[in-house]
Amino acid sequence: MVDANLEGAWISSVNWSEVLQKSMEHGVNTDGLSEDWAELGVMVQPFLIEDALRMARYWLRSRALGLSFADRASLALGARSGGVVVTADRAWIDLIGTDYPVIQLIR
Numbered sequence: 716m717v718d719a720n721l722e723g724a725w726i727s728s729v730n731w732s733e734v735l736q737k738s739m740e741h742g743v744n745t746d747g748l749s750e751d752w753a754e755l756g757v758m759v760q761p762f763l764i765e766d767a768l769r770m771a772r773y774w775l776r777s778r779a780l781g782l783s784f785a786d787r788a789s790l791a792l793g794a795r796s797g798g799v800v801v802t803a804d805r806a807w808i809d810l811i812g813t814d815y816p817v818i819q820l821i822r
Contacts, residue, residue, distance in 0.1 A: 716821045720801050722756035727766065729788040731759045766791040772814070780806040790816060 726734070731749075738745050749759070770784075770791040777787060786804065793800035793816030800807070800816045807818045 717801075720821075724757045724801075725760045725792060725796055725798065726752075726757055727760055727762050727788050727792040729762045730785055730792075733785045760792060760796075762788065762792070763795070766795055769794055769814070773810075776812075777810060780809055782806065782810075793817075 735745050735748065738748065752759075766788065770787045773782075773787045773790055777790075782790075782804075786807070789800055789802070790807070790810070794814065796816075798816065799819050801819050801821055803820065803822050805820060808820065810818065
């Protein structure tokens with residue numbers, strides 16, 4: 716299911732930083748990783764002021780669900796793009812509402 720969602724997918728620069736940090740934490744060489752993702756069709760998008768504002772608003776409702784800073788960054792980019800946010804985190808399903816993007820579980 717992940718492969719089917721990669722072409723044309725967006726990831727925010729905030730979440731991309733997290734991917735790089737987690738990769739480094741596990742000893743993965745990140746040289747060329749940006750290019751590898753680009754070849755898969757994944758585009759890193761800048762994190763905008765409107766994303767920051769939306770992300771801050773999400774905090775009130777999502778904190779009880781345990782969503783992280785990076786989780787809220789993903790949701791903010793999804794809302795801005797009008798696209799579907801794909802996640803394995805079931806807690807996100809409880810965030811149905813007009814200001815939230817469409818959320819699709821992958822498991």
